[in-house]
Amino acid sequence: MRCYVCNGEMKKGKGSYNIHRKGYHFILDEIPAWVCENCGETYFEEDEVEEIQSLIDELDSRIKKINKYDLEYV
Ligand SMILES: [Zn+2]
Incomplete structure (x- = not known):
């Protein structure tokens, strides 16, 4: 696999x-990813991205709830 930024070699690692x-x-550490040996660019595979996306959706709806509660005090 080649880096889409610098065309360097990418190896399995974590990002x-x-x-x-x-x-x-929100920052997630130690997510399995392809990491460029040259420029350090990370590329996440679809499975991980999908999981993260559902996590974001969940967070978004919870944050909305928190903001809704907040309105009651205004
Ligand atoms: Zn690169």
């Missing part, structure tokens, strides 16, 4: 997944 959304920042 951090950073999520910056309205209302929260």
Whole structure:
């Protein structure tokens, strides 16, 4: 597998997944990923991305709930 940024060699390793959304920042460490030996770019496979995406959906709905509770005090 080749890096899509620098075309360097990519090896199986672990990377951090950073999520910056309205209302929260979320960082996942040690996620299995392809890591470029040259530039350090990480690439996550579909399975991991899908899991992370459902985690974000879950977070989004919970954050919405928290904001809803907050409105009761305004
Ligand atoms: Zn690279």
